[in-house]
Amino acid sequence: MTTMSPERSVPINTIQITEKAAEKVSKFAADKGMEKFGLKVAVKGGGCSGLTYVLEIVEGPETDDKVIVYHGVEVYVPKKAFVFLAGTVLDFSDGLNGKGFEFTNPNAKSTCGCGTSFSV
Amino acid sequence: MQTSSQIQIDQTQLGALENGCGMVFWNRATIVRHSGPDALDLLHRLTTKELLSVTEGRSRRTVLTSARGRVVDVFLVAHVSDDRLLLISDSDNSERMISAIDRYTIIEDAELTDLSDSNVRISLIGPRAVQVVESVLGEVVGNDATITAEFNGESSTIVSDTSRGVEWFDAICPVDVARDLAAAFESAGAVAVEPDNFELFRITRLIPGSDREYGEHANPIESGLFDLIDFDKGCYVGQEVIARLDTYDKVKRNLKVLESDGPLEAGNALELPAESKSAGMITSASPLKTEDGMFLSLGLVRKAFLEAGTVLDSGGIAVRVR
Secondary structure, three states: OOOEOOOOOOEOOOOEEOHHHHHHHHHHHHHOOOOOOEEEEEEEEOOOOOEEEEEEEEOOOOOOEEEEEEOOEEEEEEHHHHHHHOOOEEEEEOOOOOOEEEEEOOOOOEEOOOOOEEEO | OOOHHHOOOOHHHHHHHHHOOEEEEOOOOEEEEEEOOOHHHHHHHHEOOOOOOOOOOEEEEEEEEOOOOOEEEEEEEEEEEOOEEEEEEOOOOHHHHHHHHHHOOOOOOOEEEEOOOOEEEEEEEOOOHHHHHHHHHOOOOOOOEEEEEEEOOEEEEEEEOOOOOOOEEEEEEEHHHHHHHHHHHHHOOOEEOOHHHHHHHHHHOOOOOEOOOEOOOOOOOOOOOHHHOOOOOOOOOOHHHHHHHHHOOOOOEEEEEEEEOOOOOOOOEEEOOOOOOEEEEEEEEEEEEOOOOOEEEEEEEEHHHOOOOOEEEEOOEEEEEO
C-alpha cells in the first residue's frame, strides 16, 4: 500500500514538481545557456523556523543525491535532506502577487511568514 | 556551615575586576570546536549576530534562540583558523549547544567537537587584562580578536570579548597547562577572583548570566542581550518572534539591579507589597553584604515597576529597584 500525503496526494517516498514549476526551471536553465541541467532541491539549517529550502539549477547530481524525474526535469535531492522533503510538492506561482517557487511540505509543522523556512 | 553574614566581600578581588585584572577560573564552561567550510555560514543563519564578517583572527558573541525566540545559549564565536571556529559559552551544559546546532546541520559540511572536558577556560577581566595577557604570552590581543599562543609547549587560544561592557579576555588551554597558565597570569598581576565576588561584580555591572537572566525562560531582549541582536541581518531561528517583540514593543520585562536589606534567593518571585500581583522574578542574588549594608540582586522586572526607587517584595523582604 502506498501512503499518500493528505494535501496533494504525493507518495511519501518521492517529491513532485508541478508542470508549471518544471517549465520555469527549464526556462531559467535556458536563460543561463545550460543544455544539461537538473534542479537541486535541498534543506539547510537556518531561517526563522530553523530549516530553509534550497533551490539551485545545477549541471548534474552529486554522488549521494536521489534523482527523480518530473515533466522532463531531473530533480536532485541529497539523501540527508530527503527525510525533510518526502511527500513535498514544488509549484510556481507568478504574476504581481505570485510568490515564485512554493513548497507544500507535509513534514512542516510550521512555516515562517515568507515561506522559505520551516520546522519539523 | 557558612552563612551569608559570614561571607565577606573581598575588596582586593573586586578592585582588580574594576581597576586592574581579575582572573576567573571556570569549573566548567562550554568549549566546542566547530570545523568545516560551512560552519561560519551555518552559525550566521542560526543566530542573532551577523557573523560572515568574522574573518580569521576575529571574534563575536552571538545568541542562539529557539523558534519561539527564547534563549538556547549565548556564545563567543572565535575564528581560530581557516575552517576552524571555537565556540565558548558561560553555560556548563555543552550538550545543549551541541544538540541545538547539530539539529540544524543537514547538508552542511560542518562538525562539532566537545572540548569542554579536555580544555579549561580562564577569564581575565579589567582594564589591565590586556597587559597581563601580553606579559605572559607575548602578544597584544586587540578588541574582538582571536590569537593562538604557545605556553609550556601547548597551544592556547586567547579571545577578546567586548560585548559585556568591560574589558574581557578568555584563555582556552588544555587541562594539563591550566594551573601553570593561571599561576603565570597571577605572577603578571592578575588577582584570582572567587565565585561569590565575581557574582557580585556581574550583578553590579548588569552582566546577564547563563540559566539565570537568560535561558529558555526569557527572550534575549528582556535578558539584557539587546546589543547581541542585529535587527538588519535577515533571517535566523526565532527572528520573526524577536523582530515582532521589538517592533511592537511587546517586551514585558527588563533586567534591573535590585537592592535589599537582607539576602534574596534566585528563582523567587517579585511582588507588589501587600498584594499578590506579580512584578517579576529574582534571577541572581549575591549573598555578600556591600559596604552600604545592602544585598544586590538581578531581576527580570515587569515594565510597570522599572522606575528607580520602586519598592517591591520578595518573600517578605523589601526590594528596591535601582
